Amino acid sequence: MPEAQRIDVRKEIAEIAGVSARNVTNVKMILEYAHPKLKEALRDGRLRINRAIQFCKLPRAEQLEQFIRYSEERETDKVIRRSIDGLKEEKTRLDIVAVLDALQQQEGRQPGSVVVRVGRLQRTVVLVGRDLLTATHSQKELKLP
Numbered sequence: 001m002p003e004a005q006r007i008d009v010r011k012e013i014a015e016i017a018g019v020s021a022r023n024v025t026n027v028k029m030i031l032e033y034a035h036p037k038l039k040e041a042l043r044d045g046r047l048r049i050n051r052a053i054q055f056c057k058l059p060r061a062e063q064l065e066q067f068i069r070y071s072e073e074r075e076t077d078k079v080i081r082r083s084i085d086g087l088k089e090e091k092t093r094l095d096i097v098a099v100l101d102a103l104q105q106q107e108g109r110q111p112g113s114v115v116v117r118v119g120r121l122q123r124t125v126v127l128v129g130r131d132l133l134t135a136t137h138s139q140k141e142l143k144l145p
Contacts, residue, residue, distance in 0.1 A: 026053045035063040046071065073119060080125050099128060 014021040026049050030039065033056040041047035047067070055063045055070075103126075107114040119125070 023049055026050075029053060030056055033060075035060045035067070037064050038067055041067065041071075076117070077119060077121065080119075080121070080127060083127060084125070096126075099126060103128075 008021075010021045010024050014024045017024070030042070030049065030052050034042075034052060035055075038047060038052050038055055042049070042052055051070070055067055058066060103114050
């Protein structure tokens with residue numbers, strides 16, 4: 001085709017769709033390489049193109065594993081943020097040393113009952129399940145009413 005008649009199809013598609021040309025390329029790559037569950041998550045809004053493209057660089061089996069981990073972390077972060085906001089409203093403060101001691105004792109009584117996960121937040125947050133707070137021995141240890 002002569003130079004004057006060439007068109008950038010990717011650019012034209014992007015303009016019609018109201019997105020960047022890069023997104024057109026990324027979607028093409030996602031359609032070709034993404035695990036079906038990633039495509040489903042994109043359709044229902046649980047995942048964005050930029051994150052999906054990162055997963056596409058992995059083998060398909062690992063894509064799903066990493067997406068599940070990512071989704072769990074996001075949901076955990078949401079719960080943490082809501083819990084922190086709720087604690088701010090209640091102005092409830094627990095003695096951190098007593099909480100850590102109670103967790104250690106709980107783990108001693110029931111191995112595997114205390115789980116530690118690494119999150120994406122830039123601070124350390126300790127979430128304590130209601131089961132620990134409602135146990136009689138914990139109420140004494142944490143000096144709860």
